[in-house]
Amino acid sequence: QKEVEQDPGPLSVPEGAIVSLNCTYSNSAFQYFMWYRQYSRKGPELLMYTYSSGNKEDGRFTAQVDKSSKYISLFIRDSQPSDSATYLCAMIDTGGFKTIFGAGTRLFVKA
């Protein structure tokens, strides 16, 4: 079983749609959960950061963590063509030295 599972997509939605992205993980030591966004041929950049279970909202983006189910989600409201990118879930365990990434989901938002 992979440490972090993420559907690579691609996911294609019309502009204005609500997008739901998610990951599952197997390592219960993961405590810190992130979503990174990666545009084509660029390095990933941090989008959202959550510690332990719960929700976090930042503008059109909401991150959810359910540690009991080992499941994390990212919701994008009112999606825009500029949101078209690859979204990577990422996790750090309590040791804290390395960030483990999911495979990334490619999102296309059509105008």
Place this chain on the structure above:
Amino acid sequence: EPEVTQTPSHQVTQMGQEVILRCVPISNHLYFYWYRQILGQKVEFLVSFYNNEISEKSEIFDDQFSVERPDGSNFTLKIRSTKLEDSAMYFCASMLSSGGAGELFFGEGSRLTVL
């Protein structure tokens, strides 16, 4: 805004040649990383570096790989004898502090093509 810079942006090399990829992390950051992304695949952890030594490495990071911080600003990844399967985008990243307090800041990447 401070950023991580990487050189070269693209390097083409022959199989068996040595390659050095260079990175300048953000100046006050303490933790340094190399990640690799084969085209169309996931971002994979290679190595983390803190306090002038490797803190963790993956199984990918075998004896042909090495890292160095020679002068307090540059952070290099050396591949001694490149193989075809080393062709990938290599990302350098730095972090101010470890664990959950830390956001990884990535460079733009160095694309390595091994022929």
